[in-house]
Amino acid sequence: MHKYTNEEKLDILEYYLKCNRNAESAQEMYLNNFPERFQPEKKMFRRLVINLLNDASFDKKREKSYNLNHAERSQQVLNALADNPSGSVRQFSHETGIPKTIVHRVIVANKFHPYKPKTVHTLNENDYPRRRAFCNWYINKCNEDNNFHYKVVWTDETRVTNCGIFNKHNRHYWAVENPHLKDQRRSQNRFGTNVWCGIVDNRIIGPFFYNENLNGVSYLNLLQNDVLPAIRRIVPQAEQENLWFQQDGMSCS
Template sequence: MNRLTNAEMADMHLAYGAANGNARQAARTYQDRFPNRYIPGHRMFTNLHQRLRDNGRFEINRVNAGRQRHVDVEEAVLDHFHGNPRSSTRGAAAVLGLQNHWVVWSVLNDNNLHPYHFQRVHALNPQDYEPRVQFAEWYLNKELQDPNFSELVLFSDEATFTRSGVFNLHNNHEWQLNNPHIVRDHGYQQRYSVNVWAGIVHNQIIGPHIMPSPLNGNNYRFFLEEVLPELLENVPLAVRRRMWFQQDGAPAHYHIDVRNYLDAQFPNRWIGRNGPVAWPPRSPDMTPLDFFFWGHMKSLVYATPVQSEEDLVARIAVASGDISE
């Protein structure tokens, strides 16, 4: 760990003033002036100035800080995570020679840095990018032709809810300012899962509806013919008459009977694999269900441990209602 002397901190503050309060420029100025010294992260320049202005000294005001921590410890922690945002608190403590990783955590917490957990997404192949661009350009052109076009597209998707929710990605995180909901995965002897279909058209959630498992072309077409019309009853008739239907390229969606039905029900107005408008492969992130609905719903469903399959189904219905409100 690099300890900063009072003289070094004074020189840092002079560099901060020379840079007119620009912390990044101050770090560069300090490095130019003292090339043989340890160069702190740019946040430390701002922190030192703030402490000097508030407390009249470089070190933290012990009364306000509520814990005994030296300036060099905080600076070292922030500098470490600035260069290694995916580091763990224990790993950082080991690198910095700190005996307690909670010291690292408290520094991060005081600076409003929290662990952001990754979401799993489909890996894109090199050939996937062009279809995504083509679809985006088509969609934007439709918006230019009809400013209300986005209100006519029914985006749809299926998701699987299990007893334990989502995969445990505790070791995959970054420390960032925004802290999302965290869902933990646990192992159970009794396992069950529920397949759920949902749609979004304009600002209205359609469904959700529990789908059979496994999903195939026959039961998916039955859903489209017999169930979907009922789910759309509250959608204005003027919207339904002009509605576009979107689906991804799942095997059940690609069944010939499904495509024939969509051709008849949504003539030249459906988006999907081998449809009038092609849906780009491996692109669930381009639908509002993926980047908004499913994650929000799962954070509500798994707020407390699920007790049974019936409990899981009931929570899905309640969560959907809460989101709609």
């Protein structure tokens, strides 16, 4: 990063004011008059004015916490992190007045890592015993028949919405050990196009799209008119009688 002299900063500020605070015009004028100098970016013109207005100096005034010793600054960072484990380095720096580089250095030195939550579907309280019962039933079936998992038609449905893709880049949780966080999302409560799909062995059934809400009548029509005919086309007739249909837990409205 180029270190501007006070003389250079004064010239930058002078041309910025001559151009009525138009950074683009000031940048062009500075280049024409000082082609041999390092050319400032547009934000440099605005930054000098802001620093003069706020701190009466070309340079931004350092916060008091710069004068703290290492132990005090480290403790400030750790306190801010403990109060808000989901905060960012930039946020901790703003709250404590400590530079971002030092904040990040303190976090890393104390062996914190930015763990990201795992997106999972919301479970109600009565879902847990039912899922445990299903797992026990499935294990018993697999013990009785080693090929049982090939005989199950696994199904699921969801809604494809126009809400965009959820970006987890800035979602994290600082911790020394992985807390295995889960981000519960109710994707089936959104509006959009519905899609149903199934899989049996290594064969895909569908997908089938429908715009209306899934209720008892529309689901029955989907099974009779789309799903069952597709299964009969894909699965050999000798295997159809031994199939198990896994019913997804989403209730019909």
